[in-house]
Amino acid sequence: xxxxxxxxxxxxxxxxxxxxxxxxxxxxxxxxxxxxxxxxxxxxxxxxxxxxxxxxxxxxxxxxxxxxxxxxxxxxxxxxxxxxxxxxxxxxxxxxxxxxxxxxxxxxxxxxxxxxxxxxxxxxxxxxxxxxxxxxxxxxxxxxxxxxxxxxxxxxxxxxxxxxxxxxxxxxxxxxxxxxxxxxxxxxxxxxxxxxxxxxxxxxxxxxxxxxxxxxxxxxxxxxxxxxxxxxxxxxxxxxxxxxxxxxxxxxx
Ligand SMILES: NC(=O)c1ccc[n+]([C@@H]2O[C@H](COP(=O)([O-])OP(=O)(O)OC[C@H]3O[C@@H](n4cnc5c(N)ncnc54)[C@H](OP(=O)(O)O)[C@@H]3O)[C@@H](O)[C@H]2O)c1
Numbered sequence: 001x002x003x004x005x006x007x008x009x010x011x012x013x014x015x016x017x018x019x020x021x022x023x024x025x026x027x028x029x030x031x032x033x034x035x036x037x038x039x040x041x042x043x044x045x046x047x048x049x050x051x052x053x054x055x056x057x058x059x060x061x062x063x064x065x066x067x068x069x070x071x072x073x074x075x076x077x078x079x080x081x082x083x084x085x086x087x088x089x090x091x092x093x094x095x096x097x098x099x100x101x102x103x104x105x106x107x108x109x110x111x112x113x114x115x116x117x118x119x120x121x122x123x124x125x126x127x128x129x130x131x132x133x134x135x136x137x138x139x140x141x142x143x144x145x146x147x148x149x150x151x152x153x154x155x156x157x158x159x160x161x162x163x164x165x166x167x168x169x170x171x172x173x174x175x176x177x178x179x180x181x182x183x184x185x186x187x188x189x190x191x192x193x194x195x196x197x198x199x200x201x202x203x204x205x206x207x208x209x210x211x212x213x214x215x216x217x218x219x220x221x222x223x224x225x226x227x228x229x230x231x232x233x234x235x236x237x238x239x240x241x242x243x244x245x246x247x248x249x250x251x252x253x
Contacts, residue, residue, distance in 0.1 A: 001134065004057030005029065006050055006072075007064035008036040010113065011087055015061065016045060017116040019134060027053045051076055059130045062086040062096070073099040080104065083130045087111050089154060092245065093147055107131065110153055112160070115139060125150035140199070148246060155240040162233070167192065 001024050005012045008028045016026055016039050026045045028036050036047045054060055054076045062069060066088045078084070082103040086096055087110065096106050107128040114120045118138030124131050127143035135141065144150040167188050175184035195212075197204045212219040241248060 001025070001130075002056060002058045003027070003134070004048075004053035004060045006053055006060065006062055006076075007068070008032055008039065009063065010035075011111055012061070012063040013039060014113045014116040015063070015087075015111055015135075016042065018118065018120075018138070020044070024134075027056050029053050054078060054082070057082075059083045059085065059134070062088055062091070064088060066090040066095075069099065070095070078103040083107075083128060085109055085128060085131060090243070092151075108147070108150060110150070110157055111135075112157065123150055123153040151244040151246055155237050155244055155246070158237075158240070159233075162236075 003019065003024050004027045005016065006029050008030070009032055012028060013035050016028065019026065020042045024044055026039075026042075027048045028039050028045060029050050030036050030047050039045050040047050048056060050072060058081070060078075060082055062073070062084065064072070069086075069088060069091055078100045080102045082100075082105065084096070084100050084103050084106045086106065086108045088108075091108075093106060093108065096108075097104070100106055105128065107124055107126055109122050109124040109131055111122060112120050115122075115135065120135075120139045121142055122131060122135060122139050123142045123144050125144040125147050132141055142153075144153070171181065171184045171188045174187065175181040178184055195208055197208075213223075214220060240246065
């Protein structure tokens with residue numbers, strides 16, 4: 001497949017690395033110059049100006065900041081046959097449609113940097129066969145019923161940072177007793193990984209939590225001590241509602 005990337009930053013680098021070795025022809029735009037140069041060392045990857053990225057590709061990934069996209073997309077040679085997949089935050093379909101006209105096959109997905117190695121969840125709306133063809137073998141494609149549902153995934157994706165922060169706090173605490181930060185980190189990461197199912201299908205998380213709920217046990221005691229953090233988490237996620245255009249009507253207390 002002929003694939004183009006507009007905006008060659010962190011997420012493009014991860015996606016291109018995730019696609020390498022599959023025989024695709026990939027064009028990346030020249031900015032960021034350093035990232036583009038390192039990707040161009042991969043087989044099948046070339047650097048081209050933005051207009052040639054669009055003209056020379058069947059599938060075009062929009063990996064720009066939304067503010068930059070509004071400036072540069074209107075001048076690019078999109079055509080009706082193009083499949084456009086945006087990964088941009090703050091660029092809803094209503095904004096993208098006029099920017100990419102006459103292309104009408106436009107989808108939004110939410111890749112994460114681990115897409116470079118596979119195993120990345122990829123919520124998408126509307127569903128698009130190109131995403132399955134390119135990333136479906138090694139990643140978890142999750143078609144969404146609406147743009148609102150997709151945007152809620154954007155909010156949930158922010159969970160990664162506070163969870164890693166908590167794991168670091170526990171690692172520091174453990175290392176304070178063992179004197180070995182690397183071994184402490186190895187323990188924490190392996191322990192958490194061991195508790196997570198390879199592919200959760202509904203009910204797996206609550207079943208796992210149930211097993212960690214022995215009355216008087218250390219797990220139950222720490223969870224009780226951290227109970228206020230649950231409200232903080234929900235409040236933080238709810239704070240995304242205006243930015244992600246999520247309705248106020250789904251309040252669950
Ligand atoms: N990083 C993530 O984990 C992630 C995950 C999901 C979605 N996203 C979304 O993906 C988009 C890109 O994020 P990112 O983290 O990859 O950001 P980034 O590393 O800053 O990449 C943005 C790229 O756009 C380039 N650019 C600026 N002006 C340009 C122009 N006129 N023509 C072509 N390219 C231009 C920048 O080049 P210069 O460096 O030369 O300015 C930079 O390489 C954002 O909308 C973000 O919300 C990111």
